[in-house]
Amino acid sequence: MGKATGFLEYERKESNKRPPQERIKDWNEYKVSLTKEEMKIQGARCMDCGIPFCHGGVLLAGMAAGCPVKNLIPEWNDLVYRGQWMEAYKRLTRTNPFPEFTSRVCPAPCEGSCTEGYQMESVTISNIEYEIIETAFTEGWVKPFKAKSTGRQIAVVGSGPAGLSTAHYLSAVGHDVTIYERSDRAGGLLMYGIPNMKLEKRFVDRRLKVMEESGIKFIYNTEVGKDVPAKKLLEEFDAVVLCCGATKARGLNVEGKDLDGVHFAVDFLSANTKSLLDSNLEDENYISAQDKDIIIIGGGDTGTDCVGTSIRHGCNSVYQFEIMPEPPEKRQESSNPWPEWPKKLKVDYGQEEAISLYGRDPRNYLINTKKIIGDENGKVKEVHTVQIEWTKDDQGRMYPKEIPGTEKVWKADMVLLAMGFLGPEDTIPEELKLDRDPRSNVMAEYEDFETSEEKVFVAGDMRRGQSLIVWAIQEGKLAAREVDKYLMGKSVIK
Incomplete structure (x- = not known):
């Protein structure tokens, strides 16, 4: 090629x-x-x-x-x-x-x-x-698609990448699809979880317009399990596909975790994007980092997005804490051979911006947060940390061992928790009494996707746990195939 x-x-x-x-x-x-x-x-x-x-x-x-x-x-x-x-x-x-x-x-x-x-x-x-x-x-090559209607009605709960993918493929083979979204805009994390500078929302809206013109119906500001019972969907639709994501954020169990100024990264990012779209931030309905010293606990893409967002607010300083060691500059063939995903140091856009602005990389590795201290008004003022090293216990399991004498106090006005997610929210699984795995995800076999409840399917992070957008898209496609087979006896979706 x-x-x-x-x-x-x-x-x-x-x-x-x-x-x-x-x-x-x-x-x-x-x-x-x-x-x-x-x-x-x-x-x-x-x-x-x-x-x-x-x-x-x-x-x-x-x-x-x-x-x-x-x-x-x-x-x-x-x-x-x-x-x-x-x-x-x-x-x-x-x-x-x-x-x-x-x-x-x-x-x-x-x-x-x-x-x-x-x-x-x-x-x-x-x-x-x-x-x-x-x-x-x-x-102008991207056009709406039209297919002869099968007359089958399908509800998709959640409009993130898994939900959009499911709806796309089901609509393409002629099923009538309705997407329920609890927010005021569709896209899930594509809309509110990823900052505009990495994914401008006009590109999300552009795709949603094509999907609407293809006949897919979106119902906004409607939370299934609260505004409308999940069981009602089972009565009104021929199949239901749950694509609600893994939105239960992971917290930090240390002293001071509930102080004013400690926020989940997802709340920080989503509020910023909504205010940006609603009013170009003029309504001030967001968590501002302006003139503040920011500590971000956690790395990955979410941590990077917090860095970039804080800088655009005009923060005074920003640091990232990562408990894992700094990755090597090159792939280590002995422990990370090709074609595995290469674990090597990446300087993403947020770090590039921090380096340009402050002259240093914001990331600090092998560091553990011990406690968060507030002032007399209950507002964050300090983060106390210690350096760690990874070592093995008597049973050969790795654990973080504190290094004496490495304690440090960091000035902080805001702490953002970018530590990932624990699993899906409980409302719908509990109402429908769905089987769940040990990590609380809704249980359904890959390439089957049907839950323990008849005609209820699940795809994306709600089934597999927090993962990549591209996995959510693939699961949405395969779940659509299984729904199509369930309704029609066979499917052309591959």
């Missing part, structure tokens, strides 16, 4: 980013497109590797290796190299209904498993995907 010798002739080139000192002044997307000629060269780098691990979509060492939606990446790389952009779009969307989302926010496990990446820099798969879908929208 691509040019036979392209991987030897051309170097990997990432999409450009707006300069940090410029982009921190607004909430617009920081990514800048490459030219068509530059993308042709990047497509040319895709080698005829024989076994394209990039679209494997399997779990290795508990992490995704290759693309979970099974994108046939070498095919559209080759088409981009040949300048056949419409065909590249058709090939891409045969496996991925929402490339505009995955190309912006997926960590690209496909690139981690790229055969070329075994010895050199992997192909810029994510950037090529980004350019394909943006070209398709610009050229």
Whole structure:
């Protein structure tokens, strides 16, 4: 695929980013497109590797290796190299209904498993995907789809990536789909969990418009289990698919955890985006980091998003605490062999901005929070920490051991908890008496997706726990297939 010798002739080139000192002044997307000629060269780098691990979509060492939606990446790389952009779009969307989302926010496990990446820099798969879908929208190739109605009515609860994917595929085969969303806008974490500078909401709205024009119905400000009983949906619809996510945030069990100024990252990020969309932040209905010293406990994408958001508010300082060690600069073949997801140090957009602004990386590794101290008014003023080292106990299990003499007090006006999620909320599972696994997720086998309640299916984080958006999209597609088979006896969804 691509040019036979392209991987030897051309170097990997990432999409450009707006300069940090410029982009921190607004909430617009920081990514800048490459030219068509530059993308042709990047497509040319895709080698005829024989076994394209990039679209494997399997779990290795508990992490995704290759693309979970099974994108046939070498095919559209080759088409981009040949300048056949419409065909590249058709090939891409045969496996991925929402490339505009995955190309912006997926960590690209496909690139981690790229055969070329075994010895050199992997192909810029994510950037090529980004350019394909943006070209398709610009050229008017993305159109609503219409299918002959089967007369079957399906309710999808939740409009995050799993819910949107489920609705897309069920509608495409002719079922009438209604999505229930408790918020005032659709998209779930795509809308309110991911900041605008990483995923501008106009791109989410653009896709939602296509789905609405395709006949999918959205009901907003309606929480199933509260505003409308879940059992009522079972009476009114031929099938129900639960795509409510894993929204129960993980807290921090230390002294001071309930002080004024301690917030879950998801509350901080979602309130900011809603205020931004409602009033360009003029209504002040958000948690402001302006002129404050910010401590973020937790890393990952959410921690990075908190860094970027705090900086745009005009914070005084921002630090991230991570209990794990700093990743190596390169993949460690002995413990993290290809094609596993490469565990190596990544400097994301938020860290780039902090480095540009403060002259330092905001992340601090191997650090444990001992307590949070407040002032006489109950407001956060300090965070007390200690350095740790990971060691084995008598049974060979790793645990964090405190290092004496490394205690430190950090000035803080706000603490943001970016420590992930514990599982789905209880309202609907308890009302329907659904079986749950030991982690509280709704129990349903992968590639089956039917719960313990007849005609109730589940997909995405609500079933598998907190995971990647691309896994949610894949689960939505496969759950749609099983619903289609349940209703029609067979399915053309693959």
